[in-house]
Amino acid sequence: ITMGPSGVKSISRPGLFGMDLSYTQAINYTYFICLVLVIFTIFIVHRLENSRIGRQLVAMGEDDIAARAMGVNTSKAKLTAFALGAVWAGIAGVLFAAKTTFINPDSFKVWDSVLILCMVVLGGMASIPGIIAGALILILLPEYLRVFSDYRLLIFGAVLVIMMVFRPGGMIPKRRKAYKLRPEELQDSAAAVPIGGGEGDAP
Known part of the structure; x- marks a missing residue:
């Protein structure tokens, strides 16, 4: 079906x-x-x-055992995450094939997977703006370094190492939400705390 190493040719572009x-x-x-x-x-x-499944995935990423202890069906959540990732990977593959009009095994190299992982790590895991920024930098940076063809990969790797050392959370790390109690909730909490113990002889 896929013509093996010869690949698929003459793929039509979107009409x-x-x-x-x-x-x-x-x-x-x-x-x-x-x-x-x-x-x-x-x-x-x-x-x-911001959905239920999203909070489940975050909990599993922090501590899988604790997530199970809190009642999260980790098997179902992992299957859902895999299915969602497969859907977007399929969409990206279709667009890639339509853009290039030709695909073969050499079109998908290990370096491409490493580059995508670097985009996430460089920009900031779980940070939408960070991942977008990481993708833009790692796509544009090699083009600007093309004049230094002999040292391009060396410079590229050095930038990643520096980022991992000084910014392990990425350029734009995900901000944790800070929950604040409303005034009435603070009053209820204060009323529930005993002010002091009774007087009496020490045992």
Whole structure:
């Protein structure tokens, strides 16, 4: 089906309601599709991290045993996370194939997986703005360092090491929410605390 090492050729680009688009129009149309999907992904991830399943995943990331002790079905949550990740990976794969119009095993190298992981670590794990910033930097930085072709990977690695040493949380780490009690809740808490013990002879 996938033609083995020869890959899949002549993959058609996304069409617009059946209309034939020129090369430039198809490229522009693909760009806007990617832009819309990026915005949609940011919206979904933002909603997800404030949802029940999102809080379950955060709890599992902090301490899997404690999450199970609090009643989180970790097996179901992990399966949900895997399914969500697979959906977005499939969408990205379809767009990649439509953009390049040709894919083969060499199109997906180990370095690509390492680069994606570096984007997350550099920008800040669980931080949407951080991951976006990390992706932009790691995509643009190699292009600007192309003039230093002999030392590009060395500089690239040095930047990552420096970030891991001085900013282990990433450039834009995720901020933890600070919950504040309302005035009436503070009054209720103060009323529930005994002011002092009774007087009596020491034993």
